[in-house]
Amino acid sequence: MPDTTSRAFASIRELAADLRSGTVTSVQLAKYFLDRLQKHGPTFNAVVRVTHDIALDQARQADEELKRGQDRGLLHGIPYAVKDLLATKGIPTSWGAAPLKDQLIDEDATVVGRLRAAGAVLCAKLSMVELAGGFGYKQANASFTGPGLNAWDKTCWSGGSSSGPGSAVGAGLIPFAIGSETWGSIMTPSGYNGIAGLRPTYGRVSRYGAMALSWTMDKLGPMCRTADDCGLVLNAIAGPDPLDPTSISSPWKYDRAAQVRPNASDGRRFRFATLDVDFDRLEPEVRKNYESSLEVLKQIGTIDEIKLPDLPYAVVASTIISCEMGAAFGDFMTSGDVWELSAPEDRWGGFSNLLIPARDYINALRIRGRIQKEVDTAIKDFDAIVTPTLNTEAGPITQKFTEWSRGFVSTEISGAANAAGLPGITVPNGFGARGLPTGLEFTSRALSENSILEAAVAFQQRTDWHKRTPVIE
Amino acid sequence: MRQDEDDNCRMQRRDFTRQLVIGVGVSASIGAVPVAAGPGTPPAPKLPEDPAPVATEAPPPPEVLLLTYLVRRYPNERLDEVAIQGIFRDIRGDVARGRALAEFPLRNSDEPAFVYSAYRATTPPNS
Numbered sequence: 001m002p003d004t005t006s007r008a009f010a011s012i013r014e015l016a017a018d019l020r021s022g023t024v025t026s027v028q029l030a031k032y033f034l035d036r037l038q039k040h041g042p043t044f045n046a047v048v049r050v051t052h053d054i055a056l057d058q059a060r061q062a063d064e065e066l067k068r069g070q071d072r073g074l075l076h077g078i079p080y081a082v083k084d085l086l087a088t089k090g091i092p093t094s095w096g097a098a099p100l101k102d103q104l105i106d107e108d109a110t111v112v113g114r115l116r117a118a119g120a121v122l123c124a125k126l127s128m129v130e131l132a133g134g135f136g137y138k139q140a141n142a143s144f145t146g147p148g149l150n151a152w153d154k155t156c157w158s159g160g161s162s163s164g165p166g167s168a169v170g171a172g173l174i175p176f177a178i179g180s181e182t183w184g185s186i187m188t189p190s191g192y193n194g195i196a197g198l199r200p201t202y203g204r205v206s207r208y209g210a211m212a213l214s215w216t217m218d219k220l221g222p223m224c225r226t227a228d229d230c231g232l233v234l235n236a237i238a239g240p241d242p243l244d245p246t247s248i249s250s251p252w253k254y255d256r257a258a259q260v261r262p263n264a265s266d267g268r269r270f271r272f273a274t275l276d277v278d279f280d281r282l283e284p285e286v287r288k289n290y291e292s293s294l295e296v297l298k299q300i301g302t303i304d305e306i307k308l309p310d311l312p313y314a315v316v317a318s319t320i321i322s323c324e325m326g327a328a329f330g331d332f333m334t335s336g337d338v339w340e341l342s343a344p345e346d347r348w349g350g351f352s353n354l355l356i357p358a359r360d361y362i363n364a365l366r367i368r369g370r371i372q373k374e375v376d377t378a379i380k381d382f383d384a385i386v387t388p389t390l391n392t393e394a395g396p397i398t399q400k401f402t403e404w405s406r407g408f409v410s411t412e413i414s415g416a417a418n419a420a421g422l423p424g425i426t427v428p429n430g431f432g433a434r435g436l437p438t439g440l441e442f443t444s445r446a447l448s449e450n451s452i453l454e455a456a457v458a459f460q461q462r463t464d465w466h467k468r469t470p471v472i473e
Numbered sequence: 474m475r476q477d478e479d480d481n482c483r484m485q486r487r488d489f490t491r492q493l494v495i496g497v498g499v500s501a502s503i504g505a506v507p508v509a510a511g512p513g514t515p516p517a518p519k520l521p522e523d524p525a526p527v528a529t530e531a532p533p534p535p536e537v538l539l540l541t542y543l544v545r546r547y548p549n550e551r552l553d554e555v556a557i558q559g560i561f562r563d564i565r566g567d568v569a570r571g572r573a574l575a576e577f578p579l580r581n582s583d584e585p586a587f588v589y590s591a592y593r594a595t596t597p598p599n600s
Contacts, residue, residue: 136563216587246588315573322567339551348556351547352563355539360571365585367577372586 008036008172009469012229015175016074019066026066026077030059030121033079036173037124040472044154044171045146046164048084048094049125055079058121065119074232076119082178083162084125085132085211086220088112095211096128096161098144099340109209110244111178111220111237118236126164126177130341132185133161134213134325136349140397144342147397151193152436152470156394159189165223166193170437171472176224176233180210182217183317183418187426187441188408190223191389194428194437196456196466197223198230201446202421203248205234206241214324215246216365217317217418226466227427227456231256234449248447255450270301270455273382275308275411282410283392286438289430290388293440296462297386297455304382309374313415316371319356319364320419326353372420376445383448384455387411389439393432417443425452428465437465536564 007015007029018024034052041047062077084094087105094101112122127145129137140147140157148163150156151170158167162179166189169177179186181199190197198221205220212218222233235254241247274294279287294303329350332338339347379385388410395404408414417424422443429440440459442452460466533541540561544552552560 312573312577315570319570319574334547336549336551339549344555345559348552348559349563351543351560352539352567354547355543355564356567357571360567360574362585363574363577363579365587366579366583367574369583369586370579 007032008472009225009467010175011226012074012078012175012224012232015078016076019077020071026059026062026121027056029077030055030079030123033123033174037081037168040171040173041124041168044149044151044158044164044167044173045143046127046148046158046168046171046173047124048096048127048145048164049091051088051091051122051124054091055121055123058116062119062121072117072119073236075115075236077121078119078175079121079123080115080176080178080233081124081126081165081168081174082109082112082122083128083165083180085128085180086112086125086178087209088122088125091125093125093211094144095132096130096143096145097340098130098342099337101144105209107209110206110241112209114237114239115178115233120236123174124168126162126168126174128163129161129185130343130346131329132180132182132211132213132218134182134321134329134350135338135341135343135346137343138345138402139343139400142341142343142346148189149397150394150436151472153394153434155396155398156434156436157192157397159192159394161185162189162197162223166190166195166197169193169195169223169225171470176222176229178220178233178237179223180218180220181418182213182219182321184408184414186219186221186223187389187414187424187439190426191428191439191441192394192437194439194465194468194470195223195225196227196230196425196427196460197221198227198234198425198449198453199417199423200234200238200449201248201423203244203246204238204252204423204447204449206237206239206244206247208241208243212324212328214321214328216324217321217421219421227425227453227460230425231449231453231457234453238449252449254453270297270383270458271381272297272301272303272455273306273379273385274303275306275385275387275413277387278410281391281406282388283406283432285430285432286388286391286393289432289438290440293429293459293463294386296459299462300458301383301455303386306378306382306385308412308416309371309378311371311374311416312367313371313412313419316364316367317415317419319360320368322353323356323361323364325350326356330354368419371416372446375416375420375422379443379445382444383451384442384444385413387413387441387443389426389441393434393436393438413441413443420446422446423449423452425456427456427460428468429459429463430465431468437468536561536568539564539568 170193
């Protein structure tokens with residue numbers, strides 16, 4: 001058995017190279033990560049189910065195919081996991097909720113099928129905040145698997161709602177995972193755990209087989225060790241799907257060639273924009289890391305400060321989520337199942353959504369149209385808008401979010417981007433006073449995933465924060 | 474609003490609380506639990522210390538009516554004080570959010586940002 005210890009935090013490209021050089025097999029990789037998931041996953045409350053037998057079957061097939069020269073691409077033979085809101089044939093899908101923990105949706109989500117087609121090896125279904133956080137949880141203990149614990153400090157939160165993907169990838173229990181974001185659920189756990197997380201353009205990735213919290217705001221995206229890995233995974237899962245009528249009809253390809261662009265000497269430089277950050281809401285170290293990151297970005301591009309149009313981003317996004325969630329989970333609430341949720345505030349937190357007037361919902365959708373157009377105009381000249389991902393390091397699981405999060409974000413880009421369906425990526429950019437990661441977020445126009453990937457890859461080529469790893473005991 | 478409709482809306486606070494208690498089986502003290510009210514927001518439902526004549530009672534604010542409707546429409550014995558007060562806070566937020574949406578200047582041509590198209594399962598033979 002080759003030494004696979006150093007592979008816990010390896011990138012997909014590194015693992016793929018090892019597979020093709022014959023220094024390791026997919027079965028060996030699968031066993032290695034299955035072992036880590038089984039041994040360490042419960043200590044982070046990160047795992048709902050380890051899919052041991054499926055993983056070994058898929059890994060054996062990957063080895064056989066690679067051996068006979070059938071190469072499906074860089075994900076072939078690479079272990080991965082999914083947030084437990086994605087349906088998987090023959091495996092229960094809990095949506096993080098105690099009353100649904102044995103729910104069986106006996107088919108594969110489109111994303112799972114596409115990763116299977118790419119040769120990736122499903123090793124686990126990972127924990128999440130119950131029902132993707134749509135019921136208004138106010139503290140970390142909001143899942144039947146317990147509070148998600150941070151890869152860098154188990155007394156702190158892993159973020160939500162993609163809690164398990166955040167800590168599992170952060171702790172090197174799995175090379176990559178699929179998370180979901182309605183508003184912040186990829187960015188937050190990725191930022192708190194020091195990994196790369198990509199929120200695609202709305203519709204870029206089929207939602208078929210994913211729990212619907214908000215049909216017009218839900219997005220699925222990769223959570224990985226590096227920005228480049230995010231590009232590779234998105235390349236495998238993106239594209240039109242007749243099973244999801246909101247999926248974008250044009251295919252998408254990760255622009256690998258573009259990664260070599262960001263040399264100041266090649267005459268083509270990035271154009272970045274910053275926003276009017278409310279620095280009072282940032283922890284001092286978060287601010288310092290953000291300002292240091294901007295210095296790095298100045299090596300590869302220009303930075304202008306812009307203002308987003310004065311529009312009610314948060315009001316629109318929250319109204320849309322509330323109304324769609326009220327419809328999606330109305331029966332769940334009125335049947336009484338909701339009272340079995342883990343967080344006390346989640347048990348009643350959705351009820352008011354049953355009463356919001358249709359006029360409010362429609363008007364929110366009308367304003368959303370204005371948001372899409374005006375934000376696109378405001379940012380169209382830039383490769384990426386750069387902001388701190390979160391205001392603080394992850395806080396203690398014993399406290400309410402209001403006691404430590406400082407409102408989570410310090411600009412309106414999070415609400416604007418999610419209301420308008422814009423892509424974003426977060427990458428680690430340092431550590432806070434307590435030694436937990438901080439993040440830098442790149443946001444761009446709709447359909448511009450390659451722009452933000454290129455920028456994030458360029459940033460990671462000039463920094464080593466993504467190579468720092470936590471001590472896992 | 475017609476006068477008779479207006480009269481129907483004039484719910485005494487005591488009646489409101491009584492109906493809440495009957496409807497959801499919570500303790501009689503729920504209406505007296507204080508709710509931190511923000512600027513411009515109505516107070517939480519509360520029993521008056523001395524009953525005032527019906528004619529002088531102001532109509533309950535919409536948030537209270539919505540709460541009343543909610544707990545009567547979806548009664549559940551587990552709706553305790555904490556839940557009722559939490560839902561009331563949520564309703565106040567929703568109403569405030571609705572006001573903010575209504576204040577946003579929209580043109581008649583501002584269409585909702587959702588996509589809808591006609592559908593049929595098979596391609597028409599003449600298309």
